[in-house]
Amino acid sequence: MLSNFALNVNLTKSSNNMSDSNKVISMDAMQAEWKEIQAAKSNKATFKPIYLRYYQPIFRFIYKRVADENLAADICSQVFIKAIQKLESYQFKGVPYSAFLYRVASNEVTTHFRKIQKNRIVSYEDAQ
Numbered sequence: 001m002l003s004n005f006a007l008n009v010n011l012t013k014s015s016n017n018m019s020d021s022n023k024v025i026s027m028d029a030m031q032a033e034w035k036e037i038q039a040a041k042s043n044k045a046t047f048k049p050i051y052l053r054y055y056q057p058i059f060r061f062i063y064k065r066v067a068d069e070n071l072a073a074d075i076c077s078q079v080f081i082k083a084i085q086k087l088e089s090y091q092f093k094g095v096p097y098s099a100f101l102y103r104v105a106s107n108e109v110t111t112h113f114r115k116i117q118k119n120r121i122v123s124y125e126d127a128q
Contacts, residue, residue, distance in 0.1 A: 025096045034092045041087050051080055054098055058105050065109050075112060079105045 040047040058079055063072035082104050
């Protein structure tokens with residue numbers, strides 16, 4: 001298995017191929033995924049297949065917005081930490097689990113940029 005850094009390098013090189021995001025997921029696949037999530041609720045170690053399935057698309061989603069490989073990897077890690085933390089409260093609503101992960105990723109990117117703007121310092125000379 002590749003380390004996250006090696007995986008990130010491969011992902012950034014291939015991030016131009018974003019056509020994977022238009023996939024249609026069958027209801028059977030969503031039901032099977034829901035069973036995986038239910039198993040992960042009782043045993044967090046069974047979350048690994050879900051992580052492996054969605055790490056690349058979530059990383060690409062974040063990288064496209066932040067344009068920094070290390071930052072994208074950090075935010076992606078936060079997304080999956082939050083996903084595991086919120087696993088107990090997650091309920092199947094007829095949409096793929098990826099929808100939840102993309103929402104968390106979008107929120108994390110927004111939070112990052114808000115923090116940057118909040119901590120931004122502009123000198124008087126730069127303002128003129």
